[in-house]
Amino acid sequence: MAMTSTDPLDGTAVKADFPLLARQVHGKPIVYLDSAATSQKPSVVLEAMDRYYETINANVHRGVYAIAEEATNALEATRGKVRRFVNARSDAEIVFTKNATESLNLVVQSWGRANLAEGDVVVLSHMEHHANIVPWHILREQIGIELRWIPLDGHGRLDLTDLDRLLDGAKALGVTAMSNVLGTFTPVRRLTDAAHAAGAVAVIDACQSVPHAATDVQEMGADLLAFSAHKMCGPTGIGVLYGREELLDAMPPFLGGGEMIRDVTVDGFTPNDLPWKFEAGTPPIAEAIGLGAAVDYLGSLGMDKVRAHERALTEYALTSLGERFGDDLRIHGPQNAEERGGVMSFAFRDLHPHDISQVLDQHAVCVRAGHHCAKPLMKILGVGATARASFYVYNDTSDVDALGDALDAAGEFFAF
Amino acid sequence: MPGLEDLYREIILDHYRNPRNRGELEVPPAHRVEGFNPLCGDEIVLYLDVDDSGTVRDIRISGQGCSISQSSASMMTSAVKGRTIDEIRDLTKAFKAMMSIHESSLEGGEGAEGTNGDAATGEIDGVPDVKLGDLEALRGVVKFPVRIKCATLAWNTLAQGLEDAAAEKA
Numbered sequence: 001m002a003m004t005s006t007d008p009l010d011g012t013a014v015k016a017d018f019p020l021l022a023r024q025v026h027g028k029p030i031v032y033l034d035s036a037a038t039s040q041k042p043s044v045v046l047e048a049m050d051r052y053y054e055t056i057n058a059n060v061h062r063g064v065y066a067i068a069e070e071a072t073n074a075l076e077a078t079r080g081k082v083r084r085f086v087n088a089r090s091d092a093e094i095v096f097t098k099n100a101t102e103s104l105n106l107v108v109q110s111w112g113r114a115n116l117a118e119g120d121v122v123v124l125s126h127m128e129h130h131a132n133i134v135p136w137h138i139l140r141e142q143i144g145i146e147l148r149w150i151p152l153d154g155h156g157r158l159d160l161t162d163l164d165r166l167l168d169g170a171k172a173l174g175v176t177a178m179s180n181v182l183g184t185f186t187p188v189r190r191l192t193d194a195a196h197a198a199g200a201v202a203v204i205d206a207c208q209s210v211p212h213a214a215t216d217v218q219e220m221g222a223d224l225l226a227f228s229a230h231k232m233c234g235p236t237g238i239g240v241l242y243g244r245e246e247l248l249d250a251m252p253p254f255l256g257g258g259e260m261i262r263d264v265t266v267d268g269f270t271p272n273d274l275p276w277k278f279e280a281g282t283p284p285i286a287e288a289i290g291l292g293a294a295v296d297y298l299g300s301l302g303m304d305k306v307r308a309h310e311r312a313l314t315e316y317a318l319t320s321l322g323e324r325f326g327d328d329l330r331i332h333g334p335q336n337a338e339e340r341g342g343v344m345s346f347a348f349r350d351l352h353p354h355d356i357s358q359v360l361d362q363h364a365v366c367v368r369a370g371h372h373c374a375k376p377l378m379k380i381l382g383v384g385a386t387a388r389a390s391f392y393v394y395n396d397t398s399d400v401d402a403l404g405d406a407l408d409a410a411g412e413f414f415a416f
Numbered sequence: 417m418p419g420l421e422d423l424y425r426e427i428i429l430d431h432y433r434n435p436r437n438r439g440e441l442e443v444p445p446a447h448r449v450e451g452f453n454p455l456c457g458d459e460i461v462l463y464l465d466v467d468d469s470g471t472v473r474d475i476r477i478s479g480q481g482c483s484i485s486q487s488s489a490s491m492m493t494s495a496v497k498g499r500t501i502d503e504i505r506d507l508t509k510a511f512k513a514m515m516s517i518h519e520s521s522l523e524g525g526e527g528a529e530g531t532n533g534d535a536a537t538g539e540i541d542g543v544p545d546v547k548l549g550d551l552e553a554l555r556g557v558v559k560f561p562v563r564i565k566c567a568t569l570a571w572n573t574l575a576q577g578l579e580d581a582a583a584e585k586a
Contacts, residue, residue, distance in 0.1 A: 352481060352482035352483060353456070353482070354456055354458075354481075354482035354483075354484070354563070354566065355482050355483045355484075358420070358423065358560070358563070359420060362419065362420055369456060370455060370456045370457070371456065371457055378457065383457070384456070384457020384458065384459060384480060384481070385456045385457035413420065413424070414429070414483070
């Protein structure tokens with residue numbers, strides 16, 4: 001079966017850039033369909049990190065000697081790359097964190113504690129990942145903020161009927177740009193406009209969207225935005241918090257220590273300028289360089305092509321698997337490839353996700369089973385867990401076909 | 417390399433498709449206890465009727481989850497009905513030892529690799545000589561460590577329920 005949309009990327013060719021994808025599992029070529037959990041890494045990223053350690057490894061921002069300067073330049077050059085990648089206005093608006101979860105915790109504990117008081121309202125959605133829920137719950141327990149929730153519409157989209165009423169009097173809106181369970185792209189600009197009209201700050205969880213589509217924080221209207229390197233071909237251990245400079249400037253430090261200070265005495269301290277105010281301790285330098293290489297790699301593919309590739313592959317999956325399995329396969333979320341990315345949670349007959357993924361593993365097909373750190377969403381879907389397949393630049397139609405074959409095997413194994 | 421047949425013995429699939437002792441009991445005199453696996457959504461609701469002599473007079477389960485968690489729960493109820501609390505404690509120890517979980521190691525966590533086990537009698541060093549019967553079918557779970565929590569869910573829930581029952585009678 002051919003793809004109906006044009007696919008500008010050759011997933012098979014891209015696969016060759018990723019060393020892990022050459023390996024076998026249980027004697028079969030690996031079919032990796034869990035990029036929503038973490039992405040595989042291209043050689044250029046791995047080589048960049050090795051090269052850093054082999055040639056210029058030194059602590060940053062403090063040394064006068066040559067390699068210390070080179071390491072600092074490499075780190076700050078990455079900051080510039082990330083700034084351009086998301087269209088921030090200055091490097092001061094790009095903070096390196098450990099990951100998106102830490103970025104969101106930073107927002108809640110720094111911006112949140114400085115700006116919110118008991119009874120203040122924060123609006124989230126039922127679609128959120130725990131990283132954009134639990135930090136707010138922690139704040140609720142600390143200072144007594146009130147949480148309101150944007151519901152879903154039964155088709156995997158946010159139900160915006162009551163949006164203005166929910167935002168009335170709210171101080172912040174926390175929402176995902178793309179669901180890690182349903183794949184749904186939320187209407188971010190509409191949400192941030194509504195938040196701003198209500199006088200609320202817009203905090204965007206962009207973990208799934210940044211790797212899979214071109215990101216423009218100006219266009220999105222994001223005040224604060226979080227994402228992780230490891231879902232976008234970069235290493236684990238580094239993430240980003242984007243924040244509008246005026247906001248970040250007014251926020252108190254999150255973690256304290258070296259690097260984030262200008263001066264320290266026995267009586268107190270003065271914080272450093274942006275963005276280093278929020279980067280305490282030695283940063284994950286090698287990882288930052290890896291992130292820079294990942295940004296370069298994705299740039300070389302072209303984010304518009306990355307999106308188009310996934311749209312085509314998702315369409316292929318929805319069509320071919322739909323035809324193959326009919327009602328036996330229920331894919332959650334919007335049923336078209338326009339409104340969603342290549343993240344597909346599904347139910348297959350009455351098999352439990354654990355059992356599905358166990359059989360799939362025997363066929364070297366890697367999917368995830370569980371609640372995907374979205375328990376409130378699971379409850380709304382009426383399930384304890386789902387199986388989830390997700391695509392990225394290195395997947396192609398043969399991967400989708402392999403998923404189908406493995407599902408057939410699962411069905412046979414558990415047939416009675 | 418462990419295959420699916422190691423994990424999904426016929427008897428497991430039988431208990432999954434035809435679970436024994438499903439339903440509820442009236443509370444009181446029975447005890448109701450819930451257990452769930454936060455990692456994946458496996459859920460057990462257990463009803464235990466323990467008489468004054470410490471024997472499990474009746475037991476029912478409901479809940480939803482994967483084939484391993486549900487079949488283990490079903491097999492557990494069959495193994496436990498009519499037994500005393502002391503017998504059940506020994507049985508639980510033996511089962512967990514089969515899952516490579518020793519009480520001396522981390523609470524409820526996966527314990528040291530390998531046990532000195534005799535598959536035929538279920539006898540394991542430091543653990544009472546107890547016949548595991550049908551439960552032997554779950555031995556293969558050890559080869560799939562991620563699924564151990566599925567297999568032990570019902571047993572941990574049972575232990576909680578027995579504790580509740582004992583506390584009440586104290």
